[in-house]
Amino acid sequence: xxxxxxxxxxxxxxxxxxxxxxxxxxxxxxxxxxxxxxxxxxxxxxxxxxxxxxxxxxxxxxxxxxxxxxxxxxxxxxxxxxxxxxxxxxxxxxxxxxxxxxxxxxxxxxxxxxxxxxxxxxxxxxxxxxxxxxxxxxxxxxxxxxxxxxxxxxxxxxxxxxxxxxxxxxxxxxxxxxxxxxxxxxxxxxxxxxxxxxxxxxxxxxxxxxxxxxxxxxxxxxxxxxxxxxxxxxxxxxxxxxxxxxxxxxxxxxxxxxxxxxxxxxxxxxxxxxxxxxxxxxxxxxxxxxxxxxxxxxxxxxxxxxxxxxxxxxxxxxxxxxxxxxxxxxxxxxxxxxxxxxxxxxxxxxxxxxxxxxxxxxxxxxxxxxxxxxxxxxxxxxxxxxxxxxxxxxxxxxxxxxxxxxxxxxxxxxxxxxxxxxxxxxxxxxxxxxxxxxxxxxxxxxxxxxxxxxxxxxxxxxxxxxxxxxxxxxxxxxxxxxxxxxxxxxxxxxxxxxxxxxxxxxxxxxxxxxxxx
Ligand code: ADP
Numbered sequence: 001x002x003x004x005x006x007x008x009x010x011x012x013x014x015x016x017x018x019x020x021x022x023x024x025x026x027x028x029x030x031x032x033x034x035x036x037x038x039x040x041x042x043x044x045x046x047x048x049x050x051x052x053x054x055x056x057x058x059x060x061x062x063x064x065x066x067x068x069x070x071x072x073x074x075x076x077x078x079x080x081x082x083x084x085x086x087x088x089x090x091x092x093x094x095x096x097x098x099x100x101x102x103x104x105x106x107x108x109x110x111x112x113x114x115x116x117x118x119x120x121x122x123x124x125x126x127x128x129x130x131x132x133x134x135x136x137x138x139x140x141x142x143x144x145x146x147x148x149x150x151x152x153x154x155x156x157x158x159x160x161x162x163x164x165x166x167x168x169x170x171x172x173x174x175x176x177x178x179x180x181x182x183x184x185x186x187x188x189x190x191x192x193x194x195x196x197x198x199x200x201x202x203x204x205x206x207x208x209x210x211x212x213x214x215x216x217x218x219x220x221x222x223x224x225x226x227x228x229x230x231x232x233x234x235x236x237x238x239x240x241x242x243x244x245x246x247x248x249x250x251x252x253x254x255x256x257x258x259x260x261x262x263x264x265x266x267x268x269x270x271x272x273x274x275x276x277x278x279x280x281x282x283x284x285x286x287x288x289x290x291x292x293x294x295x296x297x298x299x300x301x302x303x304x305x306x307x308x309x310x311x312x313x314x315x316x317x318x319x320x321x322x323x324x325x326x327x328x329x330x331x332x333x334x335x336x337x338x339x340x341x342x343x344x345x346x347x348x349x350x351x352x353x354x355x356x357x358x359x360x361x362x363x364x365x366x367x368x369x370x371x372x373x374x375x376x377x378x379x380x381x382x383x384x385x386x387x388x389x390x391x392x393x394x395x396x397x398x399x400x401x402x403x404x405x406x407x408x409x410x411x412x413x414x415x416x417x418x419x420x421x422x423x424x425x426x427x428x429x430x431x432x433x434x435x436x437x438x439x440x441x442x443x444x445x446x447x448x449x450x451x452x453x454x455x456x457x458x459x460x461x462x463x464x465x466x467x468x469x470x471x472x473x474x475x476x477x478x479x480x481x482x483x484x485x486x487x488x489x490x491x492x493x494x495x496x497x498x499x500x501x502x503x504x505x506x507x508x509x510x511x512x513x514x515x516x517x
Contacts, residue, residue, distance in 0.1 A: 001026055004050055011053065011079055018043045020198035024170075025050050028133060033193040034170040035139070035185055037382065040317040042199045044172045045072065048135035051170075052109045053081065057130030058102060061111045063137040064150055069111040071293065076109060085111035086122070103128050114141075114152040117159045131167045134160060136188065139171035140310075143183040145356060147175065147310045157189040174317075175310035178383040200379040201387045204320045207374040208394035209330045209367075212464075215303060216247060218331065222301065223253055223281065230274075231299035233283045234315050236339065240303060245283040258284035289315060295322035302330045307340045308360035309367055313378050332368040334467040337361065338483075345479065358479060362471075369471035371395055371402070371504055400505040405465075406494065408454065409474070409501040412465055413491045415450035416475060421486030425477070428485055429462040468503060 004025050008014050017025075021043055024036050028051040038044045052059035063069050069085040076083040084098045084107050102110055103125055116122055140146030142153035160169060171184055171193075185193055210218060219233065235241045238259040245257040256270035256279040267287075273279040275294050282288065286306065300319040306312045312330070320326030344357045363381065370377050373389035373396050380387070389396055415432050430437055431445050434452025445451060454462050466485065469475045474491045478484045493499045 001029075003054060004029070007050055007053055008046070011050075011081065012046065014046075017046075018199065020196050021047055024194070024196055027194040028168060028170055029054065031168045033168055033190040035181060035190060035193045035195045036170065036172050037181060037195075037197045037200075038172065038174060039200045039202060039382075040174045040314050041202070041321040042174070044137075044174075047172070048133065048170055049076070049081070049109065051133055052135075055132035057132040058105065058107050059109050059133045059135060060126075060131055061109055061135045061137060062114050062117070062156065063111050064114060064141055064153070065138070066113065068137075069113070073109075073111055081109065082107050083109040083111065086116050087111075087113040088115075099125055105129075114150065114156060118155050123159075123162070126163060131163065134167055134169045136169065136171045138173060139184050139188065140173040140175055140180055142187045143180050144353060145177075145180045145183050146173075147308050147357075147360065149353075154187070157187060161189065175314055175382070177310075177381060181383065197382065197384045200382050200384045201375055201390070202317060202320065203375075203390065204323055204325050205316065205328050205375070206325070206392045207316070207328045207330075207378075207390070209332050209374065210394070211332050211368070213331065215331050216244075219244070219248075219301065219303075220251060222299075222329070223248070223251075226299065229298035230277060230280050230294075231282075231297055231301065232288070232315075232318060233281060233301045233303055234288075234306070235283065235285055236304040236306070236336075238285055241283050241285050244303060248281060248283065253281055254279045255281040255283055258282055258288040260285065260287045286311065286315065289318055292318065293321065294318075296324070297321065297326065298324070299327040299329065302328075305330060305332050305336045305340065305364055305368055307344070307357065307364065309364050309378060309381050310360070312364060312367070313382075330368060334464055337365050337467070340364075341477075341483065345481065355479070365467075366471050369468060398504060402502040403505050404500050405503045406500040408465065409469060409494060410497075411450065411453040412462070412469060413474060413487060413495055415448070415453060416466075416485055417487050417491070417495070418448050418450050419445070421478070421484050423484055424482060425463055425466050425485050428466060429459050432462050433457065433459050435459075469501075472501070474501070 001022065008017065020038060024034060024047045027034050036044060036047060048059065048061065066087050066089050069087060073083045073085050084101065086095065086098055090098065099121065101107065136156065141148050141150040142156060143149065160166060169188060169190055171188055171190065173184065181195065233244055235244055238261045241257050241259045245255055248255040256274050258267055258270050271292065274282045297319045300316045306315065316328035319328055340361050344354055344361065347354065367377055374393035375390035376387055412432060416428055419428060430440055431448065431451055432454040434455040440446055466475065470477055474488055474494060476486055476488045478486065494501055
């Protein structure tokens with residue numbers, strides 16, 4: 001390991017290893033298969049690049065994204081390390097050239113897109129090489145349970161198995177729950193892997209969830225308070241990215257936009273401008289990010305909730321890569337859940353996959369609603385325990401006591417019970433409100449005993465209460481084109497008066513304010 005430490009200083013200029021890096025590298029140098037779950041920015045590249053430099057031969061790095069490969073190879077070349085990549089972006093002549101040089105043993109590291117591995121050209125190349133290590137980046141792509149399944153990753157185990165002397169395999173991901181980790185190990189055929197889950201608590205990030213606010217006004221004020229800071233605003237759709245971008249530009253804020261509808265040149269251009277601080281704010285969809293390594297991103301604002309905690313933490317985690325204090329703000333409105341649900345239900349994925357995605361969505365919703373330390377919530381979701389509460393997320397800072405909302409919850413739950421899972425959230429809210437809407441009268445719902453039980457409430461707040469009860473697990477929302485709400489088993493003890501339901505005072509108080517009394 002001394003040699004590794006020297007190399008760390010000599011090649012990268014770093015004085016010491018980060019948490020986890022030393023153990024991972026040590027294991028790899030001993031030839032152990034490894035599954036390393038390190039958060040974005042945790043420093044995983046060093047974990048396989050250093051062994052690649054220390055071991056004889058050419059290490060193969062499997063990576064799914066073309067732009068990421070190029071960035072990595074450029075960075076290595078700048079450090080004086082010979083490395084190259086093979087993917088569909090190369091023209092035929094360059095491709096052949098890389099193959100030739102690889103067979104001559106020119107490269108210490110060769111980055112390869114997964115779909116390239118299966119070709120006969122690559123197989124015959126691999127048979128000539130001494131491969132001391134195979135590193136698999138974004139390894140969660142092999143798992144159906146992950147949030148970014150890629151069928152080409154499924155071929156990996158077969159390819160590795162066909163290699164003459166199977167080298168140690170190191171799988172890396174930033175985003176794996178315990179089930180996904182197990183699945184990765186199985187799918188890649190890892191042999192008694194060293195498993196590391198470490199460094200998820202990015203203690204320089206202050207997480208917050210902001211609900212019930214006018215997003216545009218919030219963002220304007222937020223940016224006005226930080227005139228010198230650079231950050232990213234993530235939107236769920238291209239259309240929103242355009243709108244927010246327009247809005248900021250009108251305000252004279254130097255902003256760029258990035259989404260899948262722009263040309264490669266436009267995207268490369270706006271990415272550069274952001275990287276070199278010519279633009280202060282990047283408004284982007286999730287198309288932006290893989291492989292950006294801008295250290296001084298001071299904030300990441302999510303205009304809308306993303307579809308799962310993995311994506312959220314990955315995107316939010318682009319703040320503060322330099323270790324300085326940074327903020328991650330999630331703007332959350334209950335109806336955003338519906339938008340995401342709609343996208344999942346309309347997707348072409350099979351039923352099992354859709355139900356996995358829906359569960360992930362509900363966990364994300366729990367995050368948005370939870371009273372727990374937000375950092376702890378995320379970290380424990382990834383399987384890392386014993387992390388102290390952060391003391392600076394919006395939940396840690398919100399000291400307000402919880403209030404008992406059992407009575408109101410029982411009214412809402414019994415109304416849902418009476419409607420027998422036949423209607424959606426908005427109709428349940430209308431019944432509780434005592435609406436005279438045509439549908440309600442036609443269905444005779446105005447004759448229910450629970451009709452108008454919350455007539456003093458604003459309808460939106462009733463909807464909000466129902467979603468809170470969903471997030472807390474008392475209610476369930478069905479799948480399908482017309483999602484309906486029904487009682488979960490957990491509702492029973494509430495209805496029977498055996499347990500109480502609580503909610504943070506601030507949330508309950510907001511309701512009273514909007515009611516105007
Ligand atoms: P990721 O895990 O997201 O791939 P990277 O490997 O790109 O992360 O590393 C994130 C940042 O941390 C990079 O800027 C890298 O140079 C830096 N880094 C990695 N290891 C160390 C270290 N031991 N000491 C200081 N900086 C490090």
